[in-house]
Amino acid sequence: MLQVRRHSQVTFLHSEVLDRIPRIVHAFSTRRGDRNDFTLGPPSSPNPIVQMNRARFVASIGAPGWPIIKLNQVHSGTVCDIDDTSAAGEAVEGDAAITALQGVILSIQTADCIPILVADSEARAVAAIHAGWRGTAAHIAETTVLRLMEKFGVDAKSLAVAVGPHIGVCCYEVGDDVVEAIGDAAVFERRPEWPKPHLNLAEANRRQLVRAGVPEGQIEISLLCTRCREDLFFSYRREGKGSGRLLSVIGIAP
Numbered sequence: 052m053l054q055v056r057r058h059s060q061v062t063f064l065h066s067e068v069l070d071r072i073p074r075i076v077h078a079f080s081t082r083r084g085d086r087n088d089f090t091l092g093p094p095s096s097p098n099p100i101v102q103m104n105r106a107r108f109v110a111s112i113g114a115p116g117w118p119i120i121k122l123n124q125v126h127s128g129t130v131c132d133i134d135d136t137s138a139a140g141e142a143v144e145g146d147a148a149i150t151a152l153q154g155v156i157l158s159i160q161t162a163d164c165i166p167i168l169v170a171d172s173e174a175r176a177v178a179a180i181h182a183g184w185r186g187t188a189a190h191i192a193e194t195t196v197l198r199l200m201e202k203f204g205v206d207a208k209s210l211a212v213a214v215g216p217h218i219g220v221c222c223y224e225v226g227d228d229v230v231e232a233i234g235d236a237a238v239f240e241r242r243p244e245w246p247k248p249h250l251n252l253a254e255a256n257r258r259q260l261v262r263a264g265v266p267e268g269q270i271e272i273s274l275l276c277t278r279c280r281e282d283l284f285f286s287y288r289r290e291g292k293g294s295g296r297l298l299s300v301i302g303i304a305p
């Protein structure tokens with residue numbers, strides 16, 4: 052279970068497995084700032100309120116003024132190497148970012164999809180992953196772990212992973228195209244009262260992480276559904292295109 056915290060009027064979620072690693076700064080945002088409209092992503096960008104909220108969010112979690120790397124997310128399996136901060140400013144297209152840079156924030160924007168934050172036990176490298184059904188079908192979580200191992204020589208056994216708030220299996224009805232694309236019947240749930248199957252996104256991604264070598268006990272999964280918990284989260288399925296956006300962030304302190 053992720054822990055709810057509040058600092059400088061901003062409410063966010065923290066992961067115990069990531070908290071145990073010195074120098075790792077991380078958080079999953081909620082919609083609660085002064086009111087319940089603390090959006091960290093624009094339905095249409097650029098938006099001065101969003102820029103202000105983002106700066107306030109990273110300051111409240113202990114990373115004031117750090118450059119924020121924000122990907123142009125396209126529901127792909129593409130992992131981006133962040134080797135310098137010139138990528139701050141939405142230029143890079145992809146759905147996961149990895150870095151060993153210190154004093155830089157990697158960010159993932161969601162409103163129902165899964166945000167996944169990763170760090171190794173010595174804080175040598177971090178990753179942030181965006182996985183909806185398409186990214187999951189493209190094995191983005193698994194690919195990201197393999198890239199971390201390959202590029203930074205970290206051992207998958209030393210990784211801690213936090214899977215943030217996302218649309219739960221309770222609410223994530225999908226069509227046959229999704230069942231076919233994911234190709235693993237065990238991650239879908241069917242109930243007599245549901246007209247269509249529901250996808251358990253967290254379980255699909257958990258399986259990928261374990262397959263890549265991450266120990267099960269080092270994977271922490273949020274049980275909160277973004278669509279059910281209107282008090283805490285924005286949800287694309289509940290609110291549509293104009294919905295606010297949540298931001299999940301991770302970085303290494305210098």
Ligand SMILES: [Zn+2]
Pocket residue numbers: 218219220221222276277278279
């Ligand atoms: Zn739900």
